[in-house]
Every structure is written in structure tokens, then in C-alpha cells.
Amino acid sequence: MFIETPTNPQMQEADILELSDVAKRHNLLLIVDNTFYTPLIQQPLKEGAHIVIHSATKYLGGHNDLVAGLIATNDETIAEKLFNIQNGIGMTLGAFDSWLLVRGMKTLALRMKKHEENARSVSQFLAEHSLIKEVLYPGRGGMLSFRVTSSDLVDPVLRKLQLITFAESLGGVESLMTYPSVQTHADVPKEVRQQIGIDDCLMRMSCGIENAEDLIEDLRQAFQVER
Numbered sequence: 114m115f116i117e118t119p120t121n122p123q124m125q126e127a128d129i130l131e132l133s134d135v136a137k138r139h140n141l142l143l144i145v146d147n148t149f150y151t152p153l154i155q156q157p158l159k160e161g162a163h164i165v166i167h168s169a170t171k172y173l174g175g176h177n178d179l180v181a182g183l184i185a186t187n188d189e190t191i192a193e194k195l196f197n198i199q200n201g202i203g204m205t206l207g208a209f210d211s212w213l214l215v216r217g218m219k220t221l222a223l224r225m226k227k228h229e230e231n232a233r234s235v236s237q238f239l240a241e242h243s244l245i246k247e248v249l250y251p252g253r254g255g256m257l258s259f260r261v262t263s264s265d266l267v268d269p270v271l272r273k274l275q276l277i278t279f280a281e282s283l284g285g286v287e288s289l290m291t292y293p294s295v296q297t298h299a300d301v302p303k304e305v306r307q308q309i310g311i312d313d314c315l316m317r318m319s320c321g322i323e324n325a326e327d328l329i330e331d332l333r334q335a336f337q338v339e340r
């Protein structure tokens with residue numbers, strides 16, 4: 114069983130402990146993508162997951178300057194298999210990228226605190242805004258999504274953003290805004306997107322570590338659009 118929690122971009126949390134029971138009953142491995150929460154917020158191995166994966170490109174690296182991934186397990190047999198695959202096909206990180214990642218991780222705890230603080234402030238601001246229908250924020254971490262009242266708002270708002278960058282990635286010190294239906298989830302068929310709620314009004318924001326008031330001010334001016 115392969116899950117991500119919270120889900121991207123709907124931000125729905127799954128109960129890892131409960132799912133690990135299901136996995137055990139059916140003799141399956143539970144693999145959890147922990148990219149959004151990082152080990153500081155969520156430790157799936159402690160809740161019964163067998164394998165945890167991270168896109169280290171995101172919070173672990175933290176500076177939008179690296180592409181990396183990592184796999185963690187507390188099962189020796191799985192670890193040995195993974196090591197043999199990596200050793201056999203050379204699928205390992207280069208020296209400079211490894212150094213960037215180690216250096217980024219030194220400030221992970223500080224960054225996560227600020228990402229979360231900013232996400233809380235931004236989600237409060239958005240929840241009270243008349244052009245926002247719904248804010249999807251689980252109350253932890255630095256990622257949030259929201260629905261605008263009309264898809265006509267998306268283009269002008271994205272064009273007006275100044276501090277926040279319109280870009281796909283997440284988890285770095287700079288705040289990024291994504292439009293999932295045409296960017297990250299464009300390869301999901303339209304019917305499936307609609308079913309799972311990735312509609313044309315859904316936007317996703319990765320809150321960076323900027324001053325929260327500057328982020329809110331940028332959103333405030335971007336949403337002052339002619340209608």
C-alpha cells in the first residue's frame with residue numbers, strides 16, 4: 114500500500130496506524146510519502162509503516178536548489194534489498210548534491226517552525242477573504258490549498274503576485290503558488306481530477322519563511338482584481 118499523508122493538493126490526512134493494521138492483516142508493505150510533513154511533524158515508521166519516502170527536493174533540501182530523494186526503513190531485509198539496487202544500478206546522489214542536502218537539513222527544524230507559522234497566518238487571512246470559497250489546511254506544516262470563488266480569478270491573481278512566485282515545487286524558503294489542474298496534476302485525466310476535487314478553482318501554496326505580513330500583503334494586493 115502506497116499512501117501520501119497529507120494528500121497533495123487536497124491536504125487530507127490519513128490514519129497511518131490504522132492503515133498499517135490493514136497492511137499487516139493482508140500481508141502487505143505500507144509505504145508512506147512523508148514529503149509534506151517531514152520527520153519533524155510525522156514519523157510513519159513509528160506508526161507501523163515499513164518504508165518512508167521523501168522528496169528531499171522539498172523541505173529537507175529546503176532551498177529550491179536541489180533534486181534529491183531518500184528512502185527510510187527500519188526493516189533490515191528491505192534495507193539490504195534497497196542497498197543492493199542502489200549499489201547495482203548506481204542510483205545514488207552526487208557529492209555536491211549530498212552536501213547541499215546535508216547543509217539544508219541543518220536548519221530544517223527552524224524552517225519548519227516558520228513555514229508552519231506562516232501557513233497558519235496565511236490560511237487565516239484567506240479564510241476571511243470574500244473571493245476565497247474554502248481553505249484546505251490541516252493545521253500543521255507549511256502547505257495549504259484553497260478554492261477561489263471563480264476560475265476567472267486565477268490568471269489575474271497569479272500575474273499580480275510579486276513576492277510569491279508562480280511555480281511548481283514546494284518546501285523551499287521562498288513561497289510558491291501552484292495551479293494544480295494545469296501544473297502538478299495536468300497528467301491526471303480531467304474526469305479523475307474532477308472526481309477527486311482538483312478543479313479549476315483550486316490553488317496550492319507552499320508558504321516559505323518570509324515575513325508573514327509581507328506574504329499577506331502580497332495576497333491582498335493580488336486579489337484586488339478588476340471583475
Ligand SMILES: *Cc1c(COP(=O)(O)O)cnc(C)c1O
Pocket residue numbers: 117121146148149168169170171180181182283
Ligand atoms: C515533489 C514530490 C515528489 C517527487 O519528488 P522529486 O524530488 O521531484 O522527484 C513526490 N512526492 C511528493 C509528495 C512531492 O511533493
